Amino acid sequence: xxxxxxxxxxxxxxxxxxxxxxxDDVYAARGMIRxxxxxxxxxxxxxxxxxxxxxxxxxxFAPQEDSFEEYCRRAALDDKRVHTYVRMVDGKSWADLIxxxxxxxxADRGLCQLxxxxxxxxxxxxxxxxxxxxxATAVIxxxxxxxDNSDFDExxxxxxxxxxxxxEARNGRIVLLDDEKRQAxxxxxxxxxxxxxxKLPGDGVIPYPVxxxxxxxxxxxxxxxxxNDMEIESLASFNPNLARMMKQNQVHSxxxxxxxxxxxxxxxxxxxxxxxxxxxxxxxxxxxxxxxxGSEIFNHQLxxxxxxxxxxxxxxxxxxxxxxxxxxxxxxxxxxILPFGVVNMDLNGLKxxxxxxxxxxxxxxxxxxxxxxTGIFGGNDVYRTGGDEFVALLNGVSxxxxxxxxxxxxxxxxxxxxxxxxxxSFWAESESFDxxxxxxKADCIMYENKRDFYINHPDKNRRRA
Numbered sequence: 001x002x003x004x005x006x007x008x009x010x011x012x013x014x015x016x017x018x019x020x021x022x023x024d025d026v027y028a029a030r031g032m033i034r035x036x037x038x039x040x041x042x043x044x045x046x047x048x049x050x051x052x053x054x055x056x057x058x059x060x061f062a063p064q065e066d067s068f069e070e071y072c073r074r075a076a077l078d079d080k081r082v083h084t085y086v087r088m089v090d091g092k093s094w095a096d097l098i099x100x101x102x103x104x105x106x107a108d109r110g111l112c113q114l115x116x117x118x119x120x121x122x123x124x125x126x127x128x129x130x131x132x133x134x135x136a137t138a139v140i141x142x143x144x145x146x147x148d149n150s151d152f153d154e155x156x157x158x159x160x161x162x163x164x165x166x167x168e169a170r171n172g173r174i175v176l177l178d179d180e181k182r183q184a185x186x187x188x189x190x191x192x193x194x195x196x197x198x199k200l201p202g203d204g205v206i207p208y209p210v211x212x213x214x215x216x217x218x219x220x221x222x223x224x225x226x227x228n229d230m231e232i233e234s235l236a237s238f239n240p241n242l243a244r245m246m247k248q249n250q251v252h253s254x255x256x257x258x259x260x261x262x263x264x265x266x267x268x269x270x271x272x273x274x275x276x277x278x279x280x281x282x283x284x285x286x287x288x289x290x291x292x293x294g295s296e297i298f299n300h301q302l303x304x305x306x307x308x309x310x311x312x313x314x315x316x317x318x319x320x321x322x323x324x325x326x327x328x329x330x331x332x333x334x335x336x337i338l339p340f341g342v343v344n345m346d347l348n349g350l351k352x353x354x355x356x357x358x359x360x361x362x363x364x365x366x367x368x369x370x371x372x373x374t375g376i377f378g379g380n381d382v383y384r385t386g387g388d389e390f391v392a393l394l395n396g397v398s399x400x401x402x403x404x405x406x407x408x409x410x411x412x413x414x415x416x417x418x419x420x421x422x423x424x425s426f427w428a429e430s431e432s433f434d435x436x437x438x439x440x441k442a443d444c445i446m447y448e449n450k451r452d453f454y455i456n457h458p459d460k461n462r463r464r465a
Contacts, residue, residue, distance in 0.1 A: 075099035076110030170273035259294035316370035340395035422450035
């Protein structure tokens with residue numbers, strides 16, 4: 001079971017784990033919402049150190065708020081990710097709030113992870129830098145699109161299309177910057193008809209050094225604006241690659257902005273061949289939307305990482321038991337996946353290796369087993385469900401293909417000295433066999449195979465010790 005305090009302490013922003021009581025009677029009073037665990041950043045930002053204790057009703061910590069309760073219920077009870085911008089209790093500051101469903105061991109209570117990141121006062125600076133009504137209206141509509149659309153890619157595309165339309169631009173791109181992987185994938189690509197995409201570098205990915213060059217080109221500036229061919233020509237003196245690409249694609253104007261999270265650049269957004277007569281209005285809109293898009297993209301990346309952590313076995317890189325439960329739980333009707341096959345596997349001799357050679361050797365044995373199984377069944381169909389236990393769940397394959405995979409597994413057992421596993425399999429074609437029933441059938445066969453192995457290899461049976 002996960003240690004919730006360790007979990008929140010490893011989040012680098014204000015974070016709390018919230019529990020919500022389940023109540024099947026929709027007409028009854030709302031389920032109680034409690035703050036189970038918080039990290040130090042949460043206490044620092046809320047200033048609630050003196051009144052906080054684990055498991056407290058949230059109304060002891062902050063005033064009762066209907067919207068907050070709805071966010072918690074959606075995440076903890078309905079398994080829906082919630083992302084919104086909220087004004088804080090002080091009425092002056094804003095926070096970027098995100099609630100992520102968590103797995104709860106208590107059937108009577110749901111859990112969610114609540115994070116928020118303080119945003120600058122969205123009212124500040126308006127007296128010195130007023131925003132036009134048209135721009136404010138466009139921003140509000142785009143932010144609502146980001147918040148209301150559950151499909152991240154589609155919402156980004158809609159918002160970016162709206163920006164291009166407002167800018168009367170020919171085309172544009174949103175490019176992400178991944179310094180860890182040294183990659184620059186294109187998140188959104190809206191190209192006008194007639195643009196020669198063959199002259200654009202990469203296949204959905206711009207070379208990382210090129211994008212890093214954009215970062216150096218911007219320096220401390222918030223944006224780069226080139227309004228005519230003369231300015232593009234001057235660009236060639238310090239960024240010849242970008243200038244050459246622009247000329248090849250008949251680009252006569254460009255507005256580029258970095259997408260930031262705090263001080264870190266996480267990507268770039270640019271529009272080309274826009275209406276230069278509206279440069280000020282377009283820059284105003286794009287700069288404001290860069291703020292919201294940067295926040296949305298960062299949160300999406302964070303959620304993706306957290307979801308991967310929650311469904312991936314850290315040692316082997318395989319999917320874990322939670323991922324298997326989630327996959328099975330998404331099947332509304334067993335007819336939708338019939339026929340399917342289940343293979344239960346249990347590594348032979350892992351405890352003997354751990355005891356005689358140490359846990360590093362045991363870990364190496366598990367990683368090697370994961371490589372073998374991934375090579376046979378594919379990475380998306382193999383799960384590590386326990387210490388030495390693995391499961392493969394396959395649908396969309398024929399019985400002949402399933403049997404062929406089992407033959408490969410048997411051959412690996414026979415020919416790979418570093419791999420040995422008990423095997424139990426079951427092929428389900430009838431509706432009388434849902435996953436649980438098929439799993440139990442395969443499990444019984446696997447344990448018979450395991451017993452036979454240890455009868456024939458008593459020296460490897462350290463489980464009796």
